[in-house]
Amino acid sequence: MSKQEASIERVILVGCQTTEDDLRYQYSMEELESLTETAKGKVAAKLTQKRERIHPSTYIGKGKVAELKALEAELEAELIIFNDELSPSQVRNLSAELEGRIIDRTQLILDIFATRARSKEGKLQVELAQLQYLLPRLGGQGLQLSRLGAGIGTRGPGETKLESDRRHIRRRIDDIKTQLSVIVQHRDRYRERRKKNKAFQIALVGYTNAGKSTLFNRLTEADAFEENQLFATLDPMTRKMILPSGFGTLLTDTVGFIQDLPTTLIAAFRSTLEEVKEADLILHLVDMSNEDYFQHEQTVHKLLEDLEVQQIPQLTVYNKKDQQHGDFVPTAKTETILISAFDEQDRMRLKKQIEQIVLQAMEFYHVEVPSTEGKLLAQLKNDTILRELRFHEEKQLYVCKGYCLTDHQILGQLYHYSIK
Ligand SMILES: Nc1nc2c(ncn2[C@@H]2O[C@H](COP(=O)(O)OP(=O)(O)OP(=O)(O)O)[C@@H](O)[C@H]2O)c(=O)[nH]1
Numbered sequence: 537m538s539k540q541e542a543s544i545e546r547v548i549l550v551g552c553q554t555t556e557d558d559l560r561y562q563y564s565m566e567e568l569e570s571l572t573e574t575a576k577g578k579v580a581a582k583l584t585q586k587r588e589r590i591h592p593s594t595y596i597g598k599g600k601v602a603e604l605k606a607l608e609a610e611l612e613a614e615l616i617i618f619n620d621e622l623s624p625s626q627v628r629n630l631s632a633e634l635e636g637r638i639i640d641r642t643q644l645i646l647d648i649f650a651t652r653a654r655s656k657e658g659k660l661q662v663e664l665a666q667l668q669y670l671l672p673r674l675g676g677q678g679l680q681l682s683r684l685g686a687g688i689g690t691r692g693p694g695e696t697k698l699e700s701d702r703r704h705i706r707r708r709i710d711d712i713k714t715q716l717s718v719i720v721q722h723r724d725r726y727r728e729r730r731k732k733n734k735a736f737q738i739a740l741v742g743y744t745n746a747g748k749s750t751l752f753n754r755l756t757e758a759d760a761f762e763e764n765q766l767f768a769t770l771d772p773m774t775r776k777m778i779l780p781s782g783f784g785t786l787l788t789d790t791v792g793f794i795q796d797l798p799t800t801l802i803a804a805f806r807s808t809l810e811e812v813k814e815a816d817l818i819l820h821l822v823d824m825s826n827e828d829y830f831q832h833e834q835t836v837h838k839l840l841e842d843l844e845v846q847q848i849p850q851l852t853v854y855n856k857k858d859q860q861h862g863d864f865v866p867t868a869k870t871e872t873i874l875i876s877a878f879d880e881q882d883r884m885r886l887k888k889q890i891e892q893i894v895l896q897a898m899e900f901y902h903v904e905v906p907s908t909e910g911k912l913l914a915q916l917k918n919d920t921i922l923r924e925l926r927f928h929e930e931k932q933l934y935v936c937k938g939y940c941l942t943d944h945q946i947l948g949q950l951y952h953y954s955i956k
């Protein structure tokens with residue numbers, strides 16, 4: 537990390553409220569503050585203007601720009617972050633008035649993603665999104681490239697610095713797309729293999745900071761990156777989760793959602809979110825202690841709708857119940873459960889509830905298997921929920937009762953030995 541990156545920038549946040557709902561706008565500004573802190577910036581002041589619509593040339597009105605200018609000088613702020621995506625001309629006009637660097641909400645989120653990406657795919661996806669954001673803003677005097685030095689909003693994933701040359705950017709975009717398509721093909725093959733083996737797949741989704749990775753780690757004893765920061769997880773991670781009966785499922789942790797996620801980023805992360813489409817069950821984690829949790833829930837629903845996964849069974853998991861203030865009434869239309877990811881008993885209850893849902897995707901079997909069928913017996917133990925296993929001395933057979941996923945390949949063999 538360079539010296540400049542390590543130093544903390546003083547930031548002024550600027551919002552333009554175009555709705556009547558003051559509280560909602562306050563939450564939105566608070567979220568921008570959390571995002572800024574996640575990017576290691578220090579918020580020195582927040583400035584909001586209520587307007588009928590965003591000012592087309594300066595985002596906020598002229599008088600407010602003057603106020604911002606004075607505030608900037610007084611607080612010696614180096615960076616000004618706007619709560620909406622700015623047009624190239626807005627950036628140009630504001631830059632003419634203000635001293636500090638100017639970035640918008642989208643650039644801030646892209647910057648956080650850039651510092652968080654771990655896998656090759658994640659890094660490529662973020663770089664692609666950054667370049668696609670930058671491209672239409674280059675040329676003319678759209679972007680003040682001279683000010684593109686270092687700090688929040690300028691960081692790229694991996695070692696390469698964000699390039700400013702248009703032709704070079706176009707080439708790089710093509711290059712990244714090619715590389716990504718190779719990775720996606722690779723993953724498709726892996727996914728098909730997983731499908732053939734008919735594992736029960738569960739995807740963990742939710743708003744950023746809901747506690748997905750915390751729960752994931754504790755349910756799978758893995759260690760995904762968990763932190764009180766927004767977008768701690770960018771790369772999907774899949775691990776085995778054993779249910780109380782001993783039945784093994786696959787659990788996938790995913791990237792967190794957020795309101796007004798830049799469209800370039802949604803597109804870039806689409807392939808990652810495809811994992812959700814393959815799931816047999818979606819666990820939607822909600823931080824119920826967040827005052828704006830309902831809006832978070834709606835944001836996630838909207839994205840799930842876009843992914844067209846409504847037909848997949850869902851369990852809404854209200855998390856952080858240890859921090860609950862006042863009464864809580866679940867609003868989800870799906871099955872729900874209230875937990876704290878830190879509480880072992882809660883996690884056990886959750887696993888039991890998941891197991892009930894898994895059982896709904898299974899069918900009961902009662903078979904007599906010859907003791908010579910060692911491989912099949914082993915499969916029954918590993919791939920199904922085996923409720924009873926008894927050796928019948930006279931018949932020299934194993935009597936087995938249990939539940940098997942309705943689309944599992946061993947069902948065919950089981951019919952062969954089944955007792956009606
Ligand atoms: N009090 C409380 N805190 C929790 C609970 N579960 C998670 N947290 C905290 O919430 C913060 C966010 O947790 P993460 O697991 O990183 O959240 P995430 O949903 O994976 O976040 P992203 O990867 O950013 O989308 C961490 O500080 C956790 O310690 C809980 O049940 N109770």
Ligand SMILES: [Mg+2]
Pocket residue numbers: 748749750761762767768769790792
């Ligand atoms: Mg996470």
